[in-house]
Amino acid sequence: AAWASPEHVASWLDRFEAAAWAPLVTIAAFVVGGLVLFPLLLLIAATAMVFDPPAALGCSLVGALANASVTYAVGAKLLRGTVHRALGDRMTRVSALLARGGIVAVTVARTLPLAPFSVLNVAAGSIGVRFRDYLIGTALGVAPGILAVTAFGRQLRNLLSEPTPAGVALLVAVALCLWGSSLLLQRLVRRHAASDARPRIGGR
Numbered sequence: 001a002a003w004a005s006p007e008h009v010a011s012w013l014d015r016f017e018a019a020a021w022a023p024l025v026t027i028a029a030f031v032v033g034g035l036v037l038f039p040l041l042l043l044i045a046a047t048a049m050v051f052d053p054p055a056a057l058g059c060s061l062v063g064a065l066a067n068a069s070v071t072y073a074v075g076a077k078l079l080r081g082t083v084h085r086a087l088g089d090r091m092t093r094v095s096a097l098l099a100r101g102g103i104v105a106v107t108v109a110r111t112l113p114l115a116p117f118s119v120l121n122v123a124a125g126s127i128g129v130r131f132r133d134y135l136i137g138t139a140l141g142v143a144p145g146i147l148a149v150t151a152f153g154r155q156l157r158n159l160l161s162e163p164t165p166a167g168v169a170l171l172v173a174v175a176l177c178l179w180g181s182s183l184l185l186q187r188l189v190r191r192h193a194a195s196d197a198r199p200r201i202g203g204r
Helices: 006-018 022-035 040-050 053-078 083-098 102-111 117-127 131-161 165-197
Strands: none
Touching: 006 022, 006 040, 022 040, 022 053, 022 117, 040 053, 040 131, 053 117, 053 131, 083 102, 083 117, 102 117, 102 131
16 A cells, blocks of 8 residues: 555654654653553654654653653552562562662663563562662663664664665664674673672671
8 A cells, every 4th residue: 555655654754753742742652652561662663763863862761761650650659569469470580680779770670671661660669669769770771772772763764765775784784783782781781680699708
């Protein structure tokens, strides 16, 4: 269908980007997405396809933090102390990590693929993680991913506008770089978390 052609999609994205209300709608979509467990990664990628890189980075970061704040509040106000019991063993590792408290613990939890973004938010609120540490740790944990996905999404937008073999090759290269970087980062964080978890000599 003509409406699904790359040219039509690119034209629609251009019109949406030009609208003054587009950033607010985008941030609202992040919040609603959090409440219905929509994957954060797809929201960030869609944002990167709509806006130029600086605006996409800003909207994605603000949207992710708004998403995190609202779903944290759901856990803190409505599901206090119940999430772990409801989800059972699935949340054991998440709760154990978050229970350490502090910005570093939240940042590590964000980096490792322990649970969906919204589930982690609700869990943090439910077990009483300090909100300031939670929000700062969330920002630090999601920022690298937002940068990477924004680069990928923008390249995909360029490919829709001007599909070329070179563009496809560049998109594949960017995707492979993102995948490799993600695996490396997760490995480093796991190693750091494991070293921190080892009992110290003399109980120190």
